[in-house]
Amino acid sequence: MYRSTDLALDKFAYLFAGNDELNAAHQALKNAIKVIDEDQEVLVVDSTGLTDNKIILRTVFTLRTLKISIGLKAYATTQKDTAMFTKVDYQLNDLNRLPDPILFNTGSMLFKLANPMRDKLARFFLTDDDFSGMEKMINDFKTAFPQKRMATTVSKSTNTKMAEVFRSTGKLLKEVIDVLVAPYQFEHPDFFREYTNARIIVGYTGSRKSKPGKKQPPTEKE
DSSP: OHHHHHHHHHHTGGGGTTOHHHHHHHHHHHHHHHHHHHHHHHHTSOOHHHHHHHHHHHHHHHHHHHHHHHHHHHHHHHTTOHHHHHHHOOOHHHHHHSOHHHHHHHHHHHHHHHGGGHHHHGGGTOOHHHHHHHHHHHHHHHHHHHHHHHHHHHHHHHHHHHHHHHHHHHHHIIIIIHHHHTTHHHHOHHHHHHHHHHHTSOOTTSSOOOOTTOOOOOOOOO
């Protein structure tokens, strides 16, 4: 509705070229439309990719954690170190059931335990690439946590901002532009008719607006 109203005003702008107040209000409407368009671009950015990436990240992190666990268990067995064995004894099902933060802490703990013992764990097929890869995974996994929350925060902030823009733009139309356009209905009925028609077109909010100057009962959203 905002855009159609803007187009109607553009079409008949020559009629109110000398009306400074209506011109200023029209420009304010254009500015509001620009803000809404920009903020809608933010809202439509697909944040599901963050979740998909995190699933992949968690899978790889889990497998690397499991490999370190298996190597440490094998080492603990050769050393007859039951305390260590118990500490590092994780199965794939165990890791899969862990919430993200606990999985992260578990993987980090095993890495810190294994890292100083690289030479001793090499015989159990834990290579330097495994350790460097796990170190990177720990950083990646840690930074992945706030990404979804950040996207959600941005969306909430943008929604709040857009709600205020809708409110102020609705007020601009009802209390300023409708009032300033109304006198034109006598000398320029075509302008007034096209403007009022534009005001009832389904717009950004999905609802129909009543014609300027006429109170109508609320209608259901389309």
